[in-house]
Amino acid sequence: MPGADRRAELHRELAQEWRRLGSELVLLTQAISERLRVNSTDLQCLGILTSAGAMTAGELAERTGLTTGAVTGVVDRLEQATLVSRDRDPADRRRVIVRPLSDEELRRRAPELDAVFGSVAQGGAHADAAYTNDQLELVIDFLRRSHPVIQNQIASVRQGGxxxxxxxxxxxxxxxxxxxxxxxxxxxxxxxxxxxxxxxxxxxxxxxxxxxxxxxxxxxxxxxxxxxxxxxxxxxxxxxxxxxxxxxxxxxxxxxxxxxxxxxxxxxxxxxxxxxxxxxxxxxxxxxxxxxxxxxxxxxxxxxxxxxxxxxxxxxxxxxxxxxxxxxxxxxxxxxxxxxxxxxxxxxxxxxxxxxxxxxxxxx
The missing domain is CATH 2.160.20 (Pectate Lyase C-like)
Structure with missing residues (x-):
């Protein structure tokens, strides 16, 4: 197969795998939510906080596309479940910083949630065992480059362009x-x-x-x-x-x-x-x-x-x-x-x- 044709075929396969992965991640989130008896939106917000770190409620609203009122409800429920904490911003006392639990706190306060996440991580480690370190670095680089692309697409779809x-x-x-x-x-x-x-x-x-x-x-x-x-x-x-x-x-x-x-x-x-x-x-x-x-x-x-x-x-x-x-x-x-x-x-x-x-x- 000529180089240009092979490249086009690889792009089609990649797009197909992206769609499949996206659907499976949605189903995984729903399954974890049902297992832990939490709202799937709350779980997604917790995932953003865990990966990105502490942020204001307004910043969380920007990242998720939720209204500030909806985010307030999310943070209330996560705090009630002892999965996040709220602190006053020392630079601006009017603002509230939402902080996720550390790994150690998660294991202590939410052992079932930690067990589910640990099981997912173990499954991922088993899947990538066949790759060399250089290959894994290439995969990680690709995923990092994909984040801004996906974020731009999220913004575009939300606005109905x-x-x-x-x-x-x-x-x-x-x-x-x-x-x-x-x-x-x-x-x-x-x-x-x-x-x-x-x-x-x-x-x-x-x-x-x-x-x-x-x-x-x-x-x-x-x-x-x-x-x-x-x-x-x-x-x-x-x-x-x-x-x-x-x-x-x-x-x-x-x-x-x-x-x-x-x-x-x-x-x-x-x-x-x-x-x-x-x-x-x-x-x-x-x-x-x-x-x-x-x-x-x-x-x-x-x-x-x-x-x-x-x-x-x-x-x-x-x-x-x-x-x-x-x-x-x-x-x-x-x-x-x-x-x-x-x-x-x-x-x-x-x-x-x-x-x-x-x-x-x-x-x-």
Whole structure:
């Protein structure tokens, strides 16, 4: 068989064995759960804690895809079964660290569970006895390389993505929305492009991040975020225009084009600075804060004609243009208001901390 054909055949066999192994591991988990009279989800969470080590309940929720409420129930049951302990995080007393039992504690507190796990380990040792050390190292290397691949597939399947690079989530009765980039984003576009029954729809040209959805909040987390990724590896998020939204970017953004004209915006906050930021706004309802913390290289804000806006800058501006007026360089603190602002309730409050090289505020 030619080399290319043999390679393709091996890939097919490998995929078939992966599916078979996955099904058998599910059945094994169910069998152990029934034997020990525990919830299979609890057992899977215990397995994650045992392999990864102590973590917060929030981190466990991220790894499993469970809601924070469901994870609280899991930890309660595991603690009641004396399989984990909860301790206050010394760095942040508001957080709780969930710790699995050590091997010695497991043998002492849960001998039946330890016996089952020991039996599985013995079976594995018998199966790999025919392999040399070098061959076992190769198998271990393959499994380690497989972990991130499987984790990415889990994230994609959870979000119900269709074509590669496209992910969406149903509206599911959400009355409001919140889009959060938890560790920054390189190049991103945001608009009101989600379907009527969708909470959001996203398209990715490069790396697909982890995305969690809970109670209308969409949290986006890039594992290997870099502000210096090219535009060709950017993303676009379409949000549902029928509900009000808050948008938050933590960790900065290299370039962001936000066409928010079709959205009911409740607030926008960017922490960590921005290189290029272009925001097109719709009509505000009440006072809508726009906060940029960490400075900006080039910031452009457009709003509908007749819309009031206040501006507060801390850190100076190299070049400011507001509604046709050029101010040039201004040091220290700046406080301005548009001519439309007469003290009414409906207006944008733009706050910039850390200064800016070029700031343009205009109407269209």
């Amino acid at each position: 269709g074509a590669a690079g496209d992910i969406s989530a149903p509206l599911a009765g959400a009355a409001s929305g919140r889009l959060v980039f938890s560790v920054g984003v390189s190049h991103v576009g945001i608009d009101a492009g989600a379907g009527v029954d969708e909470l959001y729809r996203a398209h990715f040209e490069g790396t697909v991040p982890e995305i969690r959805v809970e109670d209308g909040t969409v949290t986006v987390r890039y594992r290997r975020f870099s502000l210096f990724e090219g535009r060709s590896r950017g993303s676009r998020f379409g949000l549902n225009p029928a509900i009000p939204w808050e948008i938050e970017i933590r960790g900065g953004v290299a370039a962001c084009t936000a066409d928010l004209r079709g959205l009911q915006l409740r607030g926008l906050e960017i922490k960590g600075g921005a290189s290029e930021l272009e925001i097109d706004l719709g009509a505000p309802t009440g006072m809508v804060p726009l906060r940029l913390i960490g400075g900006a290289s080039k910031l452009t804000v457009r709003r509908p004609a007749g819309t009031a806006l206040t501006l507060a800058v801390r850190g100076g501006i190299s070049k400011l243009a507001m509604d046709g007026q050029e101010f040039g360089a201004i040091g220290g603190q700046v406080q301005l208001r548009s001519r439309e602002h007469q003290g009414g309730a409906d207006h944008y409050a733009l706050e910039l901390t850390g200064g800016a090289s070029r700031l343009t505020v205009e109407t269209r």
